[in-house]
Amino acid sequence: NAGVTQTPKFQVLKTGQSMTLQCAQDMNHNSMYWYRQDPGMGLRLIYYSASEGTTDKGEVPNGYNVSRLNKREFSLRLESAAPSQTSVYFCASSGRDAYGYTFGSGTRLTVV
Amino acid sequence: GEDVEQSLFLSVREGDSSVINCTYTDSSSTYLYWYKQEPGAGLQLLTYIFSNMDMKQDQRLTVLLNKKDKHLSLRIADTQTGDSAIYFCAARSGGYQKVTFGTGTKLQVIP
Numbered sequence: 606n607a608g609v610t611q612t613p614k615f616q617v618l619k620t621g622q623s624m625t626l627q628c629a630q631d632m633n634h635n636s637m638y639w640y641r642q643d644p645g646m647g648l649r650l651i652y653y654s655a656s657e658g659t660t661d662k663g664e665v666p667n668g669y670n671v672s673r674l675n676k677r678e679f680s681l682r683l684e685s686a687a688p689s690q691t692s693v694y695f696c697a698s699s700g701r702d703a704y705g706y707t708f709g710s711g712t713r714l715t716v717v
Numbered sequence: 718g719e720d721v722e723q724s725l726f727l728s729v730r731e732g733d734s735s736v737i738n739c740t741y742t743d744s745s746s747t748y749l750y751w752y753k754q755e756p757g758a759g760l761q762l763l764t765y766i767f768s769n770m771d772m773k774q775d776q777r778l779t780v781l782l783n784k785k786d787k788h789l790s791l792r793i794a795d796t797q798t799g800d801s802a803i804y805f806c807a808a809r810s811g812g813y814q815k816v817t818f819g820t821g822t823k824l825q826v827i828p
Contacts, residue, residue: 609759640818645725647805647820648760695759705750705807706816708759 607631611696611709618686618716626681626712628696636699637679638663638706639671641692648695654679686716719743719810721819728825735793737822739806744787750807751780751791754821760805763791793824801826 609630618624630637639651650663654673668690670682679698683690693713697706720742729735741749747768752760766773766780766789773780779792789808793800806819 645820647721648818697760705748705752705762705765706760708752708761710757710759 609696609698609707609709611694611712613712614710615713616715618683618714620687620716622686623682623684624686624714625683626694626696626714627678628680628709629678630696630698630707631677632698632700632707633676634698634700634707635676637673638697638699639669639679639681640695640697641665642695642711643692651681651694683714686714688716690714691716719746719808719815719817721806721808721817723804723806723819723822725820726823726825728827729796730827731796731798733796735791735796735800735824735826737791737793737804737806737824739789739791739819741787741789741806741808741817743808743810743817744784746787746808746810748809749780749782749789750805750809750816751778752805752807752818754803754805756802763804796824796826798826798828800824 612627635656638653640648652671654660657676696709699706723739750765751763754760777794781790803821805821809816
């Protein structure tokens with residue numbers, strides 16, 4: 606019962622470098638999400654994908670791009686990392702029901 | 718848009734009850750959730766309540782909803798050290814993608 610799997614768990618980047626955060630779910634959920642968590646600010650939605658083939662901006666999309674590769678996978682790309690993108694990133698998924706989201710264990714990203 | 722607010726910190730003694738409070742702004746919120754986050758982990762859904770309910774009980778957890786005041790609370794009975802975590806309130810308004818999270822309340826349980 607893997608649920609939502611995120612890779613990598615930790616990453617250090619230099620300013621200007623690029624990277625892709627990977628997320629996969631095995632629950633046949635239609636919707637997937639990327640959040641960032643910063644101290645005192647809770648969770649902020651970066652992008653979401655309501656269903657395979659669609660993506661939409663959330664609250665804080667600037668500096669990020671996403672790809673919904675198939676129903677299982679939703680990746681987040683930082684094209685040119687900035688120190689302000691130092692954060693913990695969570696992927697989540699949900700089905701068409703009331704039962705909330707299932708979260709991955711997070712990626713702790715530091716940009717120096 | 719929806720705004721969800723929580724106090725940042727709560728400290729209780731082991732064996733006491735904990736009450737974590739949350740307020741939200743969108744009166745059309747349909748589902749309200751409580752999530753738990755342990756150190757270094759993702760958020761885990763604890764429980765949820767539909768907006769036409771006043772109360773929901775699940776073992777040591779009791780959720781109370783005052784829809785008029787847009788106030789949600791989570792009561793943990795007989796709090797244990799393993800309950801130490803950050804607790805997030807979340808409100809869903811509109812579609813299932815429109816879930817807003819609070820900033821989280823860090824619960825510290827003193828042995």
